[in-house]
Amino acid sequence: MITVNAMGDACPIPVVKTKNAIASLKGADVVETLVDNEIAVENLKKMADQKGYKSTSEKLEEGKYRVCIIVENVVDNVEKKDGDGGKFCDCTPEKESNKVVVIRSSVMGEGDPELGKVLLKGFIYAISQQKDLPKTMLFYNGGAKLTCEESPTLEDLKSLEAQGVEILTCGTCLNHYGLTDKLQVGSVTNMYVIAEKMTQAGNIVKP
Numbered sequence: 001m002i003t004v005n006a007m008g009d010a011c012p013i014p015v016v017k018t019k020n021a022i023a024s025l026k027g028a029d030v031v032e033t034l035v036d037n038e039i040a041v042e043n044l045k046k047m048a049d050q051k052g053y054k055s056t057s058e059k060l061e062e063g064k065y066r067v068c069i070i071v072e073n074v075v076d077n078v079e080k081k082d083g084d085g086g087k088f089c090d091c092t093p094e095k096e097s098n099k100v101v102v103i104r105s106s107v108m109g110e111g112d113p114e115l116g117k118v119l120l121k122g123f124i125y126a127i128s129q130q131k132d133l134p135k136t137m138l139f140y141n142g143g144a145k146l147t148c149e150e151s152p153t154l155e156d157l158k159s160l161e162a163q164g165v166e167i168l169t170c171g172t173c174l175n176h177y178g179l180t181d182k183l184q185v186g187s188v189t190n191m192y193v194i195a196e197k198m199t200q201a202g203n204i205v206k207p
Contacts, residue, residue, distance in 0.1 A: 002030070003033075032068050036064060047193075102138045139170065167186025169189065
């Protein structure tokens, strides 16, 4: 077992440290990561799930959590195929078809903030009506408010999610605005995943 001490580390450091520990493994093993908040726990479990690893978590004491990730035959999203002589298959989707919409504010443009709210609501509705929908929508900083209770865009965002669009909101941003328990659509993510989604995108749309 490898133990990763991520106590006191801000997002996305716990995920990065854990990924580096997994990358250093020579074979099947367990990586244990210690963190000090529940958002970090959820981020680690989601990373494990995305990579095909099993994971468990427990609260050791107030402000201290442990996440154990069991690494078997899956390495960084690349699965070994039976009978292929040990070769690996890269299952990454085509970058050209990977459109990502980034919402980084609760308003659109500069000037009158009330007008900005109206414009952004209209933009998200317009996105929901497109024939070619984005693969992912990322919400961070003030944009995190749009996926939470009382957001005027919830109906359109839920419609997009129902059509297969991945809705991801920054967990650090939700915590900063006191909205951790107010999320109404999509799921919580971290800055590592946000950076990954943006760098792998074939087309990034920023209103």
